[in-house]
Amino acid sequence: MGYDRDLSFVYFGPTKIVFGAGTSRDVDIEMAGLGCRKALVVTDPGVMKAGLVEGVREALGERCAGVWSDVPQDTGIGVVNSAAAFAREKGVDCVVSVGGGSVIDTGKGICILLMEGGGLENFEGIQLLTRPQTPHIVIPTTAGTGSEVTCMAVILDERKGQKMLIVEYFNAPRIAILDPKMTERLPPLLTASTGMDAMTHAVEALQSLSREPIADGLAMQAIRLLHRDLPVCTENGADLAARGQTQLAATMAGWAFGNAMVGLVHAMAHSIGAIARVPHGIANGILLPHVMAFNRDDAAEGYAMVAEALGVREKGMDEREAAEAAITAIRSFLERIGHPLRLSEVGVTDEDIAKSAALSLSDGAIVNNPRPVLDEEEVIAVYRAAF
Amino acid sequence: MAKYNAMTQEWLDAWKQKIATSKEYKEIAKNWEGSVSIIVNPDPEKGIPEPIYVFTDYWHGDVLDFLICDKAKAESARFVMSGDYTRWKQVAKKEVDSTKALMQGKLKLKGDLTYVVRNIKTVNKVIDLLCEIETIWPDEA
Numbered sequence A: 001m002g003y004d005r006d007l008s009f010v011y012f013g014p015t016k017i018v019f020g021a022g023t024s025r026d027v028d029i030e031m032a033g034l035g036c037r038k039a040l041v042v043t044d045p046g047v048m049k050a051g052l053v054e055g056v057r058e059a060l061g062e063r064c065a066g067v068w069s070d071v072p073q074d075t076g077i078g079v080v081n082s083a084a085a086f087a088r089e090k091g092v093d094c095v096v097s098v099g100g101g102s103v104i105d106t107g108k109g110i111c112i113l114l115m116e117g118g119g120l121e122n123f124e125g126i127q128l129l130t131r132p133q134t135p136h137i138v139i140p141t142t143a144g145t146g147s148e149v150t151c152m153a154v155i156l157d158e159r160k161g162q163k164m165l166i167v168e169y170f171n172a173p174r175i176a177i178l179d180p181k182m183t184e185r186l187p188p189l190l191t192a193s194t195g196m197d198a199m200t201h202a203v204e205a206l207q208s209l210s211r212e213p214i215a216d217g218l219a220m221q222a223i224r225l226l227h228r229d230l231p232v233c234t235e236n237g238a239d240l241a242a243r244g245q246t247q248l249a250a251t252m253a254g255w256a257f258g259n260a261m262v263g264l265v266h267a268m269a270h271s272i273g274a275i276a277r278v279p280h281g282i283a284n285g286i287l288l289p290h291v292m293a294f295n296r297d298d299a300a301e302g303y304a305m306v307a308e309a310l311g312v313r314e315k316g317m318d319e320r321e322a323a324e325a326a327i328t329a330i331r332s333f334l335e336r337i338g339h340p341l342r343l344s345e346v347g348v349t350d351e352d353i354a355k356s357a358a359l360s361l362s363d364g365a366i367v368n369n370p371r372p373v374l375d376e377e378e379v380i381a382v383y384r385a386a387f
Numbered sequence B: 001m002a003k004y005n006a007m008t009q010e011w012l013d014a015w016k017q018k019i020a021t022s023k024e025y026k027e028i029a030k031n032w033e034g035s036v037s038i039i040v041n042p043d044p045e046k047g048i049p050e051p052i053y054v055f056t057d058y059w060h061g062d063v064l065d066f067l068i069c070d071k072a073k074a075e076s077a078r079f080v081m082s083g084d085y086t087r088w089k090q091v092a093k094k095e096v097d098s099t100k101a102l103m104q105g106k107l108k109l110k111g112d113l114t115y116v117v118r119n120i121k122t123v124n125k126v127i128d129l130l131c132e133i134e135t136i137w138p139d140e141a
């Protein structure tokens, strides 16, 4: 296996994992273990409606100082600032996020403001903080984003109409509680698309210019588990064992990409998400095999590992053949889990493609893509192939 | 070739001159707008008793101010990068990649990372040109 002989990297993954059906009820014990007394529960209206917050609130009892449930699909500076003001009023010393990526990133933003004061607009940047931030417990309600274990948050700057990136080692969540019951009622399409977000994190970590052995190991296991259990979840959402394995896979993929970074799939998915409102997981899922085809010659080694994890690397196959087999396997996997296959199916127009291609070139994710992306035309061609 | 003491005004002038006379830079950086400051944290053992503040300014392929400055001026830049002396030296010698150093917490960035990424060729060219200057580092002098 080829790592540079002078390989040098930092692996960062300080989050404690609590796993098992019903463990979201242990949130009070975990919180006490952090030495915290008053929590703000952060969530969104969908999660509230699904009744997932009630159990957490009950378990917290008096430790729950309030619930902030106004997180939109894409969180923004204004949302975080208002939620932090509410949290300050309540005198909280801990944040408990119950939800998907947008909720978790809101929680991360609140943690910074509770410790540092001010508005979130002052914290755009990388590794600016100099001390540990407010303790954050995350209870994911999807198996996909991996945000429960990363130190990154993506927050919309409403005034500029641009996403703002905050990367802070000091703000990684302290604890992630992976309770399969929290994902039990996720409908099949959402299960498939959030799962494909996790799959994309793992594949992009393996192809990354910053790949390293720890992230590679986590990504491989994430792919194995998703490959085995995601189809079970889309067929029978109530299978808690399979739900649990996909949650673990999403978390492992989170560690993998949180360290090795993502690539062109994410750059293109962020852009088509911003322009045509395609949900993140769906965009990733549709684009993944097409970007793999684009990267094939520059990422054969990583893709051969993907093939191995998917169980399609046959004896005697060289790396290129294995990479090809991986791409084919991802395509049929998408069909198997009932995931959309074309951008045109999800409302993308020709016009959206040109705008999104331009935006993709300025997305941070592109830096670690194994094949250098030189101009818009190349990105347009990939979008068209997926159209 | 003349040698310059790192992080002095003479060294900055030489660096600015390199950039200003590079045709390649002019082409690559034609879209870049804005100033970048570099803050070097003090490290008395390495010969840096006080923090050093450097302000550099670029506009569509042209080079504007390149100054040793004070804290307030440094913090007024569009992008503020800070870090320990040893890390900066590694970046200046291209021993570590600047974006990697940021993501790994070896350097800090205040500002919009996506803009830096979109213009990563410009950033790399500026560092390449710095490498061409014969530099005397305080802990090697």
Ligand SMILES: [Fe+2]
Residues within 6 Å of the ligand: A145, A197, A201, A266, A280, A284
């Ligand atoms: Fe993602």
